[in-house]
Amino acid sequence: MLCFFGDGAARQGILHESFNLAMLWKLPVIYICENNNYAMGTSVERTSNVTDIYKLGAGFDMPSAVVDGMNPESVHDAIAEAVKRAREKGGPTLLEIKTYRYKGHSISDPQKYRTKDEVDEYKSKDPISILKKNILDNNYATEESLTEIDSRCEEVVANSVKFAEESPIPNDDEVLKDVYMDQNYPFIVD
Numbered sequence: 001m002l003c004f005f006g007d008g009a010a011r012q013g014i015l016h017e018s019f020n021l022a023m024l025w026k027l028p029v030i031y032i033c034e035n036n037n038y039a040m041g042t043s044v045e046r047t048s049n050v051t052d053i054y055k056l057g058a059g060f061d062m063p064s065a066v067v068d069g070m071n072p073e074s075v076h077d078a079i080a081e082a083v084k085r086a087r088e089k090g091g092p093t094l095l096e097i098k099t100y101r102y103k104g105h106s107i108s109d110p111q112k113y114r115t116k117d118e119v120d121e122y123k124s125k126d127p128i129s130i131l132k133k134n135i136l137d138n139n140y141a142t143e144e145s146l147t148e149i150d151s152r153c154e155e156v157v158a159n160s161v162k163f164a165e166e167s168p169i170p171n172d173d174e175v176l177k178d179v180y181m182d183q184n185y186p187f188i189v190d
């Protein structure tokens, strides 16, 4: 199971309880902390004594690593290793994937907590642009085929939005559809 959360969510106590049980029961969970350095507008440095989030795994003997989230190959390699461990019943892994968020947390975020230079610095290391350059430089694909993939993706998204907007509001009995949980869990009250 791939479990994604932000650096802000990493500060919640329940995560540590979850780490403990996941290690005790050797669950096949890959904890993926997307550390973009801000929880809404609050930097990791303002809230955390230990700012290397992957180190939180040490208290539970959980295999943990920091990964350059601006480098798609590094992310692939780290996930592949964690998946292998999980499939071989080696238990959970914590990955701190260091990345960045170009936009504010929401449209009402004035972004006074960072400078434009900081944002521009990360934009210059954009993983999608770098991957594209890498693909072209190594002749893995042509510019035309990448443009074609882009337009196919845009089409899928546009069709999905159209489908959602044209669909009726779902019935209440669909609220748990496709949700991974015990459908008889006692929280569900008629």
Ligand SMILES: Cc1ncc(C[n+]2csc(CCOP(=O)(O)OP(=O)(O)O)c2C)c(N)n1
Pocket: 005, 006, 007, 008, 009, 010, 036, 038, 039, 040, 041, 101, 105
């Ligand atoms: C249990 C809970 N506590 C607090 C909040 C309010 N809240 C919403 S987003 C957020 C910060 C999340 O930070 P992070 O996980 O780093 O996400 P990012 O801002 O990077 O998208 C907080 C505290 C919430 N939604 N749920």
Ligand SMILES: [Mg+2]
Pocket: 006, 007, 008, 034, 035, 036, 037, 038, 039, 040
């Ligand atoms: Mg964050």
